[in-house]
Amino acid sequence: MSTDKRQLDALTGIRFFLALWVVVYHQANSLLESFGGPALLHRALEPLILTGYTAVSVFFILSGFVLTYNYDLATLRRTRNAVRFGIARFSRIYPAYVTGLLLLVPFAIYRVIVGVVVGETGMTKFILNACLLQSWVPGAELSWNYPGWSLSDEAFFYAVLPVAGIWIARVATGSVSRAVPRLLGLAAVLWVLSLVMPFFAILRPVPHFGDAAATDMELLGAGAWAGVIRYNPLLRLPEFCIGVVVALLYRMVPAGSRLWKRGAYFYIPAIIIILSVLVNGARIPYPIVHNGLLAPAYAVMIFGLALEGGVLARFLSRPVLVFLGSASYTMYILHAPVSAWLTLIFVHILQLVPDGLFWFVCYLCVVVGLSALVFKFAEEPMHRWLRSKLSTWVEDRIPVLRT
Numbered sequence: 001m002s003t004d005k006r007q008l009d010a011l012t013g014i015r016f017f018l019a020l021w022v023v024v025y026h027q028a029n030s031l032l033e034s035f036g037g038p039a040l041l042h043r044a045l046e047p048l049i050l051t052g053y054t055a056v057s058v059f060f061i062l063s064g065f066v067l068t069y070n071y072d073l074a075t076l077r078r079t080r081n082a083v084r085f086g087i088a089r090f091s092r093i094y095p096a097y098v099t100g101l102l103l104l105v106p107f108a109i110y111r112v113i114v115g116v117v118v119g120e121t122g123m124t125k126f127i128l129n130a131c132l133l134q135s136w137v138p139g140a141e142l143s144w145n146y147p148g149w150s151l152s153d154e155a156f157f158y159a160v161l162p163v164a165g166i167w168i169a170r171v172a173t174g175s176v177s178r179a180v181p182r183l184l185g186l187a188a189v190l191w192v193l194s195l196v197m198p199f200f201a202i203l204r205p206v207p208h209f210g211d212a213a214a215t216d217m218e219l220l221g222a223g224a225w226a227g228v229i230r231y232n233p234l235l236r237l238p239e240f241c242i243g244v245v246v247a248l249l250y251r252m253v254p255a256g257s258r259l260w261k262r263g264a265y266f267y268i269p270a271i272i273i274i275l276s277v278l279v280n281g282a283r284i285p286y287p288i289v290h291n292g293l294l295a296p297a298y299a300v301m302i303f304g305l306a307l308e309g310g311v312l313a314r315f316l317s318r319p320v321l322v323f324l325g326s327a328s329y330t331m332y333i334l335h336a337p338v339s340a341w342l343t344l345i346f347v348h349i350l351q352l353v354p355d356g357l358f359w360f361v362c363y364l365c366v367v368v369g370l371s372a373l374v375f376k377f378a379e380e381p382m383h384r385w386l387r388s389k390l391s392t393w394v395e396d397r398i399p400v401l402r403t
Contacts, residue, residue, distance in 0.1 A: 010305040012325035013316030018055040019328035023335045025052025051281040064243020073169045076162035089158045091387035100145040103337035138224035141231040156233035157240040172248045187245045194238035194292025201287045246299045266304025270297045327375035
């Protein structure tokens, strides 16, 4: 079922910087308060740091792209291939995901012991998180290991890919001259769909959410609808499907095309547009920035990096960045639990305030180093072992899957 494709190293490398962007975003207050550089640099960096949440949009598009690139969508209509696909995805994401949950259990137990009631870490929400269902339930999206909401969405994307992917692939049938305009039109429709609810939140303002660029503190009072718009898997599905469309377009590029190794003509303008928008992010209503506003630019950037060529693509393809990019998922899903444990060490053992530049540097080193070690010596071996065991277990009970 998995096609034999060359490695897209630049796309793997950029995943590290996307995960790093999210990590920095979640430490924004500490970092910006301690930043001692020139005022001009501070003003330029601040909006980029505070819009780190948009990295998740890139991950969604990139996920759709990579899965469509690596799998023949037409084969997923067969039960055995769909099951094998599901096993491969589950064994890839779940070991690190459940590790992140379990790392937070001691904190929840301690709160129970001391009588502190925290709704975000209740048993019901733990079950929702363990089942990757938290993003479907308003108020549960950011419970427990809060970055895990995007994995709840991804699990849904994986489930619908055998259907949605095949339907999208049908748009790409026929000659290239006909398929390309249809795919571009479909991408435009998906982009509009990704922005419908965010624009609704602007036209009929959701308090502390739709009327202006919002801060994290303001969003705490935004209510359930703000959570639905930001995190609900159905509302984020168009971004994933845009990635599917871009991958189908990419696969249409002929082997001898002049586009190969000229990806910079795509990703450089896209990055300029992205930076121009994000630097002015405080002037743009939060909902559309959070969801799909930059999806076309992200898609073009991914397309260009996949074509390779240019200094940036070569830089991202360096072995160390490819390795760190491979470990980026571990980094993404473990950085919140690591923050909780490191804060505990700073406060109760070192008796230091977990704030400022020293804290941030220590935290970043621990997150990156630990993620690399966990990926190399735990996540990858567990992925291979779990995939093998699940495949054997399922095929023993459903004989047709063996063929």
